[in-house]
Amino acid sequence: MKDVFAYWGCGKGPLKSLHAHIRILSGILLGCGCLLIPLQSVTGIAFMIIIAICWCVLAAMPIKMLLRCAIASFILFFPFLLLTPWMTVGSSSVAPMIDRFAQAGAIALRSTCVLFIAASTIATLAIQDVHRGLACLPIPRTFVVLIVQLINQTMLLTEETFRIIGVLRLRGASGVRDIRVMFSFPIVWMVRMLFRAERTAAAMTVRGYGIEAVTTCENVKLTIADVLTILCASAVLVASILMRLRIII
């Protein structure tokens, strides 16, 4: 659990000094930019990689976390390359293998860059900052309550899951001999999650949890760094849209 929690706010880069809502918004703009950049040209690929690298450098996530992100992206997105033989390029289903590979590779690369941008954004935000940051963004309060609660409950469930795994390990359920215990894990896990959900719902009812739960946005004065960051992130998004529309490059 401590490891999962450690991702939040682990970055030590200059981005951490920005206001929380600027960090969140910039991360979202860059993520959207990466999703839109066309990857048919080397320029597009280079542009996307540079954006992801710059954001990672500015977030200054610890090497250990970077490595974990790399492993996660490999596990999650490498399988796209296995789909190469079945890829269609444009409307053609008989395109050369290299084109198909490029297509699959583009999906994997784009996903990897977005994952690194998301991870770096999380690395700049302590979990306590998320609520305040979201409250300062012009989004509906219901949405803020929902996101905050999603994060909160996900962290609780992760904590619970790690506790169950710890108990299974302690009771020797990691070896091949006791593999049968592993089959009971989903049942144990599901039952505990359901009970926890029920108890949390009860607590929410008693505490009257609702839209008032959104914290207020204190008067924040944007610094020059805040303005510059948001301008750059917006510029990236605009450039991506222009590239997508083939207005530039």
Add this chain to the structure above:
Amino acid sequence: MNPVLEFKSVTIRYPGNSKNTVSNISFHVHHDERVALFGLNGSGKTTLLLAAVGLVPFTGSIFIDGIPVEKKSLQKARDRTGFLFNIPEDQILFPRVLDDVAYGLIRKGISPKVAHEKAMSALAALGVSDIAECSPFQLSHGQRQRIALAGALVTNPVVMLLDEPSSALDPHGKLSLADVLRSVASSIVIATHDVEFASRTCSRFLVLYENELREFHSCRDAEQCLLGNFSKMTQGEIPH
């Protein structure tokens, strides 16, 4: 003076169970009273507390500050109650401790600034003001229990229903919690197994024993009842 919490012939049976969890329970708690609710595991202590805030179905009547705990007036009754669940992380709903403690006040329309100041005082009273800016996920079980308790205390409820409030506290924490609970203006019902903590905090002792509620004025007698040693009780006979 009207009781702040009143149970009248309350019977609770969970759906699918053939036996009642508690049967025909009646008792009341007056203003400024501190009551300990003892019972063996599975005797229905937590169930009684949950029924008081309408979280489990029951027959009979329950009143909080004169307000019936029923569908129409449930929210009013809940607003007069501070509740501590036995697993504190279930009721911590915010990623920052201060936000969580202040929530009850903000919900009542108090300005965030004042709410945060009051929340800080509640945290300070429980000796955890230094973790106000932390995330609950960074904290120990005992610290989380204090945060949940601060969230219940901060609104100055008419009655506080506390389920095992001392279970995760160290000896020093138990002593200071007993002091805090003795000093608050609310009436308190504590479901607990911790006899020493109850004797420090409460003046009335109820025991749920064999599906019935029995009352004692001495913690020692309540403990003997729990152990089944009726012969050692100073009162000789179990008063109903």
